[in-house]
Amino acid sequence: MTRKVLLVEDDRAIATVIVEALLDEGFKVTTCASIAKRDELLAHDRFDLMLTDIMLEDGDGLDTVSRVRENAPAMPIIVLSAQNTLDTAIRASDSEAFEYFPKPFDLDELTRAVHQATSRSRTTLSEERDGESTELPLIGRSRAMQDVYRMITRVLRNDLTVLVTGESGTGKELVAEAIHQLGSRRTGPFLAVNMAAIPRDLLESELFGHERGAFTGAHSQSIGKFEQANGGTLFLDEIGDMPAEAQTRLLRALQSGRIRRVGGRQEIAVDVRIVAATNRDLAPMIRDGRFREDLFYRLNVVPIHLPPLRDRKDDLGALIRHFLAEAREQGLSHHTIDDDAVLRLSFHDWPGNVRELRNFVFRMSLMAREERIDENLVADLLPQKAESDAACEDSAFESALNDWLARNAATQGTVYHQALAAFEKPLIEHALRETQGNQFRAAQFLGINRNTLRKKLSELAIRPEVFVQRT
Structure with missing residues (x-):
């Protein structure tokens, strides 16, 4: 039919x-x-x-x-x-x-x-969101952020455990807040724990609480984050820094839905949604025995990867305008920014990601004497690359081209076309490797139409499926 x-x-x-x-x-x-x-x-x-x-x-x-x-x-x-x-x-x-x-x-x-x-037939979602207005914490319309948004929407009506990965400063806690604020647990508490910021000998007490006299200095009973977050969401940041002994207790809590305070005998039922995050690659840590494989699978039920800012520079303008408005709310002067200034900022790699951009926008807002921020101010405030690094980047392509010219006696009047033919195939293959064989993203990477890319794949006998990562 x-x-x-x-x-x-x-x-x-x-x-x-x-x-x-x-x-x-x-x-x-x-x-x-x-x-x-x-x-x-x-x-x-x-x-x-x-x-x-x-x-x-x-x-x-x-x-x-x-x-x-x-x-x-x-x-x-x-x-x-x-x-x-x-x-x-x-x-x-x-x-x-x-x-x-x-x-x-x-x-x-x-x-x-x-x-x-x-x-298949449509499954009706049982719970409707109420009409309250929520300020959404994530900003960006780039393709990379669309993938993040789509994954967030898929976990709002369930309590599946989420593992958010990404470099420092990409906004992993904002993803956790969005899942909580927009999901079924939004009326419950949201608590965040940074594993790297708590001394190892106090981490279990912080998470699970302790009874009076459990250890030296435990003068009274303490309620841990699991109990405090009951009915809500607990965000475990920098999960890769969690010590092995605490990993074992966390795994037990996730498996049973019950915790025991340090020094206590009674098991306590807790109803907590877990969102964990890390900027580390957990795979080698698992191989080295520094992170439990069974805990990883418990946490990685729904993986969400936050892209670095260098991979979503289409979002720079929106982020900058947002941070300028935030700076204004904190008492700094009203400022707008030129398109040329935004373009100049797009050439910076932003190793500190969105966090670095926010701090830079606040600095621009503080230093700007005119209402409109221009390219000159941006150039003055941007950190300068080391000359050796800049020279290396600028000369990489020139060196490759010179090597090719030395090895190829190009006929006068045909150099452009011969050089283009020599570099076109490896350039397209590089784009496919960077995007794991995704033709749509590879075309975006190259700045060409997808139909043009398909035509080139056929002309150059390039098989995109070779570049797809196998799991």
């Missing part, structure tokens, strides 16, 4: 691409560009799936999902949107969407999601 898809999209180019892809997969596709026409079609026909944009010519597609449910309560919905914020992802989740795709999206991923959605 042919499965029928309703596509609600007012961008003709995007609609054409989706329709062609779904027709090739054997779907029957009906299209419209407005909420009014959508409602008319749903009132007179039955569809197996609806694909819908959010911002349509006559309103917001998500605001009117309740009308869709009146005519098709069990029909899966896939949401497409160019409004790529965490708020949009949450709204899509609240509308019980089967999946959410930020634009631009991977057409192959979208096609797979359509197959999945039409091959």
Whole structure:
């Protein structure tokens, strides 16, 4: 039986691409560009799936999902949107969407999601979010952040344990706060514990509490973070710094849902959601026996990886504006920033990630004498690279090109095309290695159209599947 898809999209180019892809997969596709026409079609026909944009010519597609449910309560919905914020992802989740795709999206991923959605019945989410307004802590519309948002929305209606990984300063605690604030435990407490900041001999007491007289200095009973976070979320930051003996007790608590205070005999039931985080690679620590493998699997039920700022520089402008507003709230002068200044900041690698950027924006806001921050101020305040490092970076490509020219007697008038042919294939292969064979991300990395990349793959006999990491 042919499965029928309703596509609600007012961008003709995007609609054409989706329709062609779904027709090739054997779907029957009906299209419209407005909420009014959508409602008319749903009132007179039955569809197996609806694909819908959010911002349509006559309103917001998500605001009117309740009308869709009146005519098709069990029909899966896939949401497409160019409004790529965490708020949009949450709204899509609240509308019980089967999946959410930020634009631009991977057409192959979208096609797979359509197959999945039409091959199984929709599961209704039992709990509705209340109408309270929550200030969302994560900022960014880059492709990398869209993946983070989509993973967050998938854990809001359950209590699965989450492991957040990423470099220092990327905002791992903000992910934990978002999961708590937007999830089913938002009315409960949120507590954070930094494993690296607590002395080893006090960590178990901090987590599980202690009884009076349990050790020297324990003059009274103390309630640990697990009991304090009962009914809420406990964020275990820098989990890779947890000592082995504490790892054993944490594993037991996660397995049984019960803890015992240090020096105590009574087991206490606790209802706590765990979100853990680390900036370390736990795999070699497991191999070396420094981190328990069974604890890793208990924590890594849902992995969320936060990208470093150097991999999401499309978000720089939004982050800078946010931090300028934050600086203003803390008593600094009102400032705006030139596009050229933002561009200049994009050339910095930001090893300290978002935390470094925030501190830099506050420094700019303090030092700026004019309301508008320009490129000159940015250049004055940016840390300067060591001359040797800069020279190494600047000369790397030049050295490779000179080596090639020395080895190849290029005919006058053909140097450009010969050099391009020599460097094009390794450049594309490098992009595929960096993106683990993902053609959409590789095209973004290179700054070319995906169709252009596909054409080049065919011309140069490059097999992208070779670069896919196998698990």
